Amino acid sequence: MIKFLSQPWPWYVAGPIITLNMFLLLYFGRQFGVSSTLRTMCAIGGAGKVASFFKFNWRDQLWNIVFVIGGLLGGVIASQFLQNPKPIQLNKSTVAELTDLGIEDAGKDYLPESLFSWDSFSTVKGFTMLVLGGFLVGFGTRYAGGCTSGHAISGLSNLQLPSLTAVVGFFIGGLLSVHFLLPLFV
Amino acid sequence: MKFVKFLLVGVVFGITLTKAEIISWYRIYEMFRFQSFHMYGVIGSAVVLGVIVIWFAKKTSLKGMNGDFISMPAKEKVWVRYLVGGTLFGLGWALTGACPGPIYILIGNGFTIFLVVLLSAVIGTFTYGLVRDKLPH
Numbered sequence: 001m002i003k004f005l006s007q008p009w010p011w012y013v014a015g016p017i018i019t020l021n022m023f024l025l026l027y028f029g030r031q032f033g034v035s036s037t038l039r040t041m042c043a044i045g046g047a048g049k050v051a052s053f054f055k056f057n058w059r060d061q062l063w064n065i066v067f068v069i070g071g072l073l074g075g076v077i078a079s080q081f082l083q084n085p086k087p088i089q090l091n092k093s094t095v096a097e098l099t100d101l102g103i104e105d106a107g108k109d110y111l112p113e114s115l116f117s118w119d120s121f122s123t124v125k126g127f128t129m130l131v132l133g134g135f136l137v138g139f140g141t142r143y144a145g146g147c148t149s150g151h152a153i154s155g156l157s158n159l160q161l162p163s164l165t166a167v168v169g170f171f172i173g174g175l176l177s178v179h180f181l182l183p184l185f186v
Numbered sequence: 187m188k189f190v191k192f193l194l195v196g197v198v199f200g201i202t203l204t205k206a207e208i209i210s211w212y213r214i215y216e217m218f219r220f221q222s223f224h225m226y227g228v229i230g231s232a233v234v235l236g237v238i239v240i241w242f243a244k245k246t247s248l249k250g251m252n253g254d255f256i257s258m259p260a261k262e263k264v265w266v267r268y269l270v271g272g273t274l275f276g277l278g279w280a281l282t283g284a285c286p287g288p289i290y291i292l293i294g295n296g297f298t299i300f301l302v303v304l305l306s307a308v309i310g311t312f313t314y315g316l317v318r319d320k321l322p323h
Contacts, residue, residue: 005205006205007205008205008206008207009202009205009206010206010227011206011223011224011225011226011227011228011231012227012231013202013206014202014203014205014206014208014228014231014232015227015228015229015230015231015232015235016231016232016235017198017199017202018199018202018228018232019231019232019235019236019239021195021198021199021202022232022236022239023236023239023243024191024195025192025195026243026250026256026258027250027251027256028191028192028250028251028252029250029251029252029254030192031258031259034285034286034287034290035285035286035311037286038286038307038308038310038311039311039315041308041311042308042311042312042315047312047315050316051312051315051316051318053314053315053318054312054315062189063189063192064192066189066192066193066196067192067193067195067196067199068196068287068290069193069196069290070192070193070194070195070196070197070198070199070200071196071197071199071200071203071287071290071291071294072196072200072290072291072293072294073193073196073197073200073294074196074197074198074199074200074201074202074203074204074291074294075200075201075204075209075290075291075292075293075294075295076200076294076295076296077197077200077201078200078201078204078205078294078295079204079294079295079296082201082204082205084205088207088210088212088213090212090213090216090222091216091221091222093221094212094215094216094219094221094222097219098212098215106212107212110207110209110210110211110212110292110295110297111210111211111212111283111292111297112211112212115211116211116297116299116300117299118298118299120299121299121302129281129282130282130299130302130303130306131302131306132278132281132306133278133281133282133303133306134278134282134289134302134303134304134305134306134307134309134310135278135306135307135309135310135313136274136275136277136278136281136310137275137278137279137282137284137285137286137289137303137306137307137310138278138306138307138308138309138310138311138312138313138314139271139274139275139278139310139311139313139314140271140272140273140274140275140276140277140278140310141271141275141285141286141307141311142271142310142311142314142315143267143270143271143274143275143314143321144267144268144270144271144272144274144275145261145262145267145268145271147275147285147286147287148229148279148285148286148287149285149286149287151268151272152229152233153229153232153233153236154236154258155258155261156233156236156237157232157233157236157237157239157240158240158258159237159240160258160260160261162261162262162263162264162265162268163261163268165265165268165269165272166268166269166271166272167272168269168272169268169269169270169271169272169273169274169275169276170272170273170275170276170279171218171276172269172272172273172276173272173273173274173275173276173277173278173279173280174214174217174218174276174277174279174280175218175276175280176273176276176277177218177276177277177278177279177280177281178215178218178219178280181277181280181281182215182280182281185281
């Protein structure tokens with residue numbers, strides 16, 4: 001059983017489980033949207049004193065903080081008990097492209113250690129990439145009113161045009177990033 | 187006790203996104219280079235099934251556990267914030283290889299460097315809250 005679960009899960013297993021997650025949260029009377037937790041953390045930290053955007057009863061959002069703590073625990077469980085020693089089966093042209101960019105052993109782990117480690121964080125390039133990347137995620141999701149879970153999954157499932165606009169934006173940004181921004185940092 | 191169900195759904199979410207490699211920077215890079223079907227399969231199947239589930243829930247007036255009809259609030263009928271905000275998020279998503287969910291899940295997987303990404307994301311959200319009134323929406 002453990003061995004079976006430890007294999008990489010195909011898309012047709014993961015997609016429906018994500019839909020089930022969304023549905024269960026709706027059934028519990030909540031909305032599936034992870035980026036809202038960032039706003040909640042600001043509110044818990046007292047940001048309501050400086051900006052009205054953070055003046056809301058964050059206790060109503062504690063369920064979502066519990067949900068992401070669950071996500072974190074899921075990551076612990078998967079990494080401790082469901083490990084798969086084999087590399088990620090990436091497209092060969094992706095691997096070749098990344099090698100050209102200077103990223104070796106593509107797919108060996110979930111991410112390139114040369115970009116995501118405390119060692120890289122201590123370099124100007126590495127620090128800038130991690131901090132700028134995180135900042136854009138936090139700023140952009142709140143400006144857009146949602147991230148992948150809120151817009152791409154929930155919003156599109158509900159056939160909402162604003163969410164489709166947001167997803168188009170996600171792709172404009174992602175394409176610009178892999179072509180122009182990322183090469184500056186690797 | 188009322189929080190346990192959210193914790194459990196979160197655990198399933200975290201295991202799924204890890205095992206399906208959705209938390210992988212490489213998978214996101216591949217997606218934005220259109221070199222793999224994997225991520226399109228994940229998001230596409232989730233949305234197609236989601237459309238059916240939401241349609242069915244509305245058609246049958248399905249109620250949640252607290253007795254309210256299952257529904258999602260309508261989003262504002264504007265487009266600037268969705269396009270511009272979405273683009274800014276997309277820039278960060280491709281750079282870090284992580285949307286908000288995977289940030290937490292990567293930390294759980296032992297990639298503690300994502301604490302930096304999480305803190306930066308919180309600061310990003312905080313900054314949005316500060317300048318919100320000056321931005322076009």
